Amino acid sequence: xxxxxxxxxxxxxxxxxxxxxxxxxxxxxxxxxxxxxxxxxxxxxxxxxxxxxxxxxxxxxxxxxxxxxxxxxxxxxxxxxxxxxxxxxxxxxxxxxxxxxxxxxxxxxxxxxxxxxxxxxxxxxxxxxxxxxxxxxxxxxxxxxxxxxxxxxxxxxxxxxxxxxxxxxxxxxxxxxxxxxxxxxxxxxxxxx
Numbered sequence: 001x002x003x004x005x006x007x008x009x010x011x012x013x014x015x016x017x018x019x020x021x022x023x024x025x026x027x028x029x030x031x032x033x034x035x036x037x038x039x040x041x042x043x044x045x046x047x048x049x050x051x052x053x054x055x056x057x058x059x060x061x062x063x064x065x066x067x068x069x070x071x072x073x074x075x076x077x078x079x080x081x082x083x084x085x086x087x088x089x090x091x092x093x094x095x096x097x098x099x100x101x102x103x104x105x106x107x108x109x110x111x112x113x114x115x116x117x118x119x120x121x122x123x124x125x126x127x128x129x130x131x132x133x134x135x136x137x138x139x140x141x142x143x144x145x146x147x148x149x150x151x152x153x154x155x156x157x158x159x160x161x162x163x164x165x166x167x168x169x170x171x172x173x174x175x176x177x178x179x180x181x182x183x184x185x186x187x188x189x190x191x192x193x
Contacts, residue, residue, distance in 0.1 A: 027087050027088050027089045027090050027092075027093065027175055028087070028088040028089075028090070028092075028093045028126065028127055028172075028174075028175050029085060029086075029087060029088075029125075029126075029127055029128075029175070030047060030049065030054060030055075030085070030086045030087075030088060030099065030124070030125070030126050031083060031084070031085045031086075031123075031124070031125040032045075032047060032057075032083070032084045032085075032086075032101060032121065032123075032124055032125075033081055033082075033083050033121070033122040033123045033124075033125075034057075034059065034081070034082055034083075034084065034101070034119055034120065034121055034122065035059075035061075035062070035063075035071060035077060035078075035080040035081045035082065035119070035120045035122065035153060036059040036061075036062030036063070036071075036080065036082075036117070036118065036119050036120065037062055037063055037065050037070060037071050037116050037117060037118045037120075038059070038062035038063065038064050038065065038117060039064075039065045039066065039107050039108070039109070039115040039116050039117045040107055040115075040117070041105065041107070041117065042058055042059045042060060042062050042117075043058070043059050043062055043103060043104075043105060043117050043118060043119045044056065044057070044058045044059075044103075044104040044105045045057055045058075045059075045101055045102060045103055045104055045119050045156075046101070046102045046104050047084075047086055047099065047100070047101055047102075048099070048100045048102065049088060049092065049093075049094060049097055049099050050094040050097030050098065051097075052092065054086050054088050054092070055084075055086035056104070057084045059082055059119070060082065061079075061080055061082055062080060062117075063077075063080050065114065065115050065116050065117075066115055070114070070116070071118075071120060071151075071153075072150045072151060077120075077151045077153065078151075081122055090175065093172075093174070093175070094172075095167065095171030095172050095174070096167050096171045096172075097167065097172075098164050098165065098166050098167065099124055099126060099164075099165045099167075100162045100163065100164050100165070101119070101121055101124065101156065101162060101163040102156070102159070102161075102162045103117075103118065103119050103156045103157075103158065103159055103161065104159065105117065105159075106118070106157070106158050106159045116157075118155060118156060118157050119155075119156045120151075120153035120154065120155050120156070121133055121136060121153060121154045121156065121163045122152060122153055124136065124163070124165040126165075126167075126172040126173070127172060127173040127174065127175055128173060129168060129172060129173050131165040131168075132152070133149055133152055133153055133154040133163075134149060134152075135165075136154045136163045136164060136165055137163075137164040137166070138154060138155075138156065138161060138162075138163060138164075139161065139162050139164055140158070140160055140161045141160050145161070
């Protein structure tokens, strides 16, 4: 797993280290499980929380579309999955904000089966709340688009597309695991009366 800190979180993380707290208690943890197709370089992506960039990553194990073919024709697409982790400071945590993943360096050449650079999202996790690809939305130019999920992955083929994870009811869990959803205790009358 690769761990990245947003610029704001880097300073917060340094302060937490000085205070003696552990990284496990430092802010919000965002994890992206992602695969890629490589062509003339590996895919790069950007993660945004409420529109604010919280981190960037570059895959290292994307399938080479020139020598190995396309991801969905691979007998084992899961072997190309990578996990990236980003830390977000408490002040940048937005309980009801969408989290988006963007392809940053699309490349394509129409040739035979196609030479292509893409990303494929398996899941996005915020403070332990995992959203699988089937519950993500693909948007093109900020408009929802129907997509064929293949091998349990949401494809992002172009730079004007993004994978969107909407917050669950009650919002994303806070780093301490609490949500804003209230649980109402039912009134139960006493026996005999």
